[in-house]
Amino acid sequence: MDALDAIMAVMEAAFDPAFGEAWNRRQVGDALAQPNTHFLLADATGKEPLAAEDAVGFTLSRQIGPEEELLLIAVMPAARGNGVGGALLARFIADAHSRGANRLFLEMRDGNPAQALYLRHGFAPVGRRPNYYRAGTSGPLDAITYLREALLK
Template sequence: MIAVPFDPVDAIMAVMHAAFDPAYGEAWNRRQIGDTLVQETSHFLLFDADGRVPASVEQTAGFTLSRKVLEEEEELLLIAVVPQARGRGVGSALLRQFIETATARGSNRLFLEMRAGNPAQALYLRHGFAPVGRRINYYRTGTNGPCDAITYARSAS
């Protein structure tokens, strides 16, 4: 876990509120984040807009949240960057660091799940993830109607 002088749940929730369109029902609530972070199999990264560890909640531009699911597998549960910091490589830097740190933890297979049609797929494909499955109507809580989830996987570095 990275050490930061503030509650990482506050930083993650601030980015979450700004980043996820409620129409798709992908955002997690504070309780889900808190319950996940206390598990020792969970890992997170926080970046400011320059790709460094942020000094405060306000400076947090993006985060990842992941969970080691098996001895050699890890799932990227969430990745998000606030709209005003997008398109400048913060998401790519987070994804690269996730791949590096998950590899260092001994994971040799990485997974993530994405709403079908999310433009983030270009980012995932560019970083070596490939689609391996689809869950029909998996996202059901948004106002845009149910959406399929696509599972992506890649080998660790």
Template sequence: MSDPAFIDQIMAVMEAAFDPAWGEAWNRRQLTDALMLPNTFAVLISESGEELTDYSSQVAAGFVLSRNAPGEEELLLIAVRPEFRRRGLAEKLVDALKAQAGARGAEKIFLEMRQNNPAQTLYRKLGFQPIGRRQDYYLFADGSRMDAITFCLMNKNV
């Protein structure tokens, strides 16, 4: 999906949600290039928890971006605007991802995150299991490094 209004909505959440200290937000070019690929998908959610259908008039409070491969899905990014956090929106986004990825045949959902990201609590609550650790995987601008943890969820929505 390369509709500019769709990209605008995701970028607005991206810029509001990610702490620049970690350099994890994607730029517009990265996002647009990714969404040109037929196996990359985004779900957008409103403040009230409904999936966005009209990208020009509704405002996104959060999004989840994922990539499909045969039998599996990778959660690439999930974000919710700071003012709408801790209301269950990320849980709803993961539920929508599970349903949509299931319809694409994804029996497993993988993700990778830096080890100190508080989102880990969310993933564990939703049933993701840690399956691996990549030592010193992330390199930051100050030269420091941090491990990545890989999580996997068995998707029952297939």
């Protein structure tokens, strides 16, 4: 199993098809082939797994100079509520800073309970895109844009 397999295993388990947020294998493969796209895997303790098979969570992000967008974050349903998502978010923030990105963005469908996690990690809502998520069966949903700004040391 490679990183793409591990990401897709989490993707297929983690996203509710009703909201149309999940990416397919080709979309993720294309993203990983770009030099400015980064991913993280996490095992059940939130750390980098020893083997891809142990991954229960991932992030996917894209850097453009001093800005980086968290494209996706997901944890397998059975592994949630134990801090894995928070650990991934903290690792993403640290890695992005080490790459020189201090303006971190993410987009979330309105009403996603992940909002509490983002607020706790220093993200603040800065915009709304009406009817952004259209692929799901739940009807179009707005996207909320979050920004985390930090001074780099």
